[in-house]
Amino acid sequence: MTLTKAQIVDNLFAENIFTKAESAQIVETLFEIIKQTLEDGEDVLISGFGKFSVKQKNQRRGRNPQTGDPIQLPPRRVVTFKCSGVLRDRINHGG
Template identity: 90%
Template sequence: MTLTKAHIVENLFAENVFTKAESAQIIETLFEIIKQTLEEGEDVLISGFGKFSVKAKNQRRGRNPQTGEPIILPPRRVVTFKCSGVLREKINHGS
């Protein structure tokens, strides 16, 4: 099962601390802060979870998979994620 934003809101609401609307607003605000930080080229480090970074990709040669025609792919920025040692340990060895 894929964890969606709606699932996160439901789980936060289930803790009986916030209303459903407050839970949705908190999650939306959190994701907006993360997006803005990454847009500015800064890293997002969440202790015990991992680090999101923006990396620059250079222009490169590629090809159109349908025609085989060579093309030049423009430079771009991509988001990478590196999980923390704590998360890696939980994934590999359970809680």
């Protein structure tokens, strides 16, 4: 099962600290800050969770999967995620 943004809002609302509208605004603002930071080429480090980084991919040769014809793939930026040791331990050892 996949955790959705709506479920994050519901979980935050369930803590009885914020209204549903406030919870939705907090989540939206958090994701907007993360997106803007990554768009600017900066890393996002969340202690105990992991690090999001923007990496540059060079131009490379590829292949059209339908026709098999060779193509040039343009340079691009991709987001990578490396989880923290704390998260890795929780995933592998159940907490």
